[in-house]
Amino acid sequence: DTGVSQDPRHKITKRGQNVTFRCDPISEHNRLYWYRQTLGQGPEFLTYFQNEAQLEKSRLLSDRFSAERPKGSFSTLEIQRTEQGDSAMYLCASSLFGGGNTIYFGEGSWLTVV
Amino acid sequence: KQEVTQIPAALSVPEGENLVLNCSFTDSAIYNLQWFRQDPGKGLTSLLLIQSSQREQTSGRLNASLDKSSGRSTLYIAASQPGDSATYLCAVRRQNQGGKLIFGQGTELSVKP
Numbered sequence: 001d002t003g004v005s006q007d008p009r010h011k012i013t014k015r016g017q018n019v020t021f022r023c024d025p026i027s028e029h030n031r032l033y034w035y036r037q038t039l040g041q042g043p044e045f046l047t048y049f050q051n052e053a054q055l056e057k058s059r060l061l062s063d064r065f066s067a068e069r070p071k072g073s074f075s076t077l078e079i080q081r082t083e084q085g086d087s088a089m090y091l092c093a094s095s096l097f098g099g100g101n102t103i104y105f106g107e108g109s110w111l112t113v114v
Numbered sequence: 115k116q117e118v119t120q121i122p123a124a125l126s127v128p129e130g131e132n133l134v135l136n137c138s139f140t141d142s143a144i145y146n147l148q149w150f151r152q153d154p155g156k157g158l159t160s161l162l163l164i165q166s167s168q169r170e171q172t173s174g175r176l177n178a179s180l181d182k183s184s185g186r187s188t189l190y191i192a193a194s195q196p197g198d199s200a201t202y203l204c205a206v207r208r209q210n211q212g213g214k215l216i217f218g219q220g221t222e223l224s225v226k227p
Contacts, residue, residue, distance in 0.1 A: 004157075031213050042118075042203055042217030043158070056212050091157060095213060100146060100165055103207075103215060105158035 002026070004106035006092050012112045013082055020078045021109045025094030032075050033103065034067055035091040036060065043091055049075060050097060082113045116141045116208055120218035127194055128226050135189040135221045137204035142182050145207040148215065149178050149189050152201045161202075162189070194225045 005024040013019050025032045030051050035043035046065070047057045051072040061067075064082075069075040079086055089108040095101045117140045127133050137147070146165045150158040162171045162178040164187070170179040177190040187204055201222045205215035 006157075033213055033215075035215075040219070042205070042219050043215075044217070045214045048213050050212075056214065093158075100163075102160050102163045103148065103213060104160060105150070107157040110155075 004092055004094050004104055006090075006106040006109045008109060009107060010110045010112075012114060015084060015113055016081055018078065018080045019082060019111060020076055021090050021092075021111075023075045023077070023092030023094075023106060025074070025092070026104055028096070029094035029104075030072065030097050031095045031103075032069055033093040033095075034075070034077050035093065035105075037089045037091055037108070038087075046077075046090075079111070082111075084113045087111055087113045116144075116206060116216045118204060118206055118216050118218040120202075120204060120221050122221060123219065124222040124224070126224040126226060129194060129196060131194050131225075132190070132192050133194055133223075135191070135202050135204075135223070137187040137189070137218055139185045139187075139206050139216075141208065142185055143209050144182065145209050147178075147180055147187050147204060147206050149176075149187075150203045150205065152203060152220070154201075158203065191223075194223075196225050196227050199223055199225050 033048040034046040037043040049069040064080045067077045091108045093105040095103040149161040164180040175192040201220040203220045205217045
């Protein structure tokens with residue numbers, strides 16, 4: 001169990017550029033989640049997958065955001081045409097299927113849009 | 115709509131003191147409640163998970179309680195240490211909501227040596 005791994009940890013990009021974050025969940029965890037956190041706030045849910053199926057998307061996930069989990073293992077979160085308001089920490093988490101299971105978070109990917 | 119509130123927003127205590135962090139939620143139809151710790155610039159570390167059928171969970175110096183009917187949870191930290199300084203977040207998982215967690219804004223704890 002190596003924990004949830006996220007890459008890159010930090011990304012500075014110019015407004016209008018596209019960025020992609022990768023998340024590797026804990027092995028055998030079939031659920032994977034993406035959250036966004038801004039300074040001084042708790043994390044906000046963006047989307048989650050069960051295996052390769054994306055089961056729920058928040059209204060926060062605009063058309064510029066897309067998430068994939070093609071083989072039910074790692075996931076990517078892409079933000080197209082970044083805006084300054086996208087600056088935040090993007091957190092990935094994973095768990096086993098089942099409401100009673102602990103959700104484990106990664107270290108997060110910091111995005112700064114300049 | 116489920117809302118989660120944590121009071122106080124910040125707390126400063128001297129080392130060795132016992133303390134209580136509060137979390138309240140508006141909808142009692144929860145599956146479970148999870149407490150997390152977050153160090154500055156870092157991700158979240160899970161501390162305790164309480165199922166809706168449970169009243170409390172303990173891990174070392176930490177004890178979390180849950181009163182679903184009143185929509186409240188507390189995190190009790192015994193004999194606080196400077197290393198406990200961090201932001202503590204509670205999050206509820208609603209019934210029939212997949213894995214989505216609803217977070218409070220956190221309590222920033224500072225333990226002074």
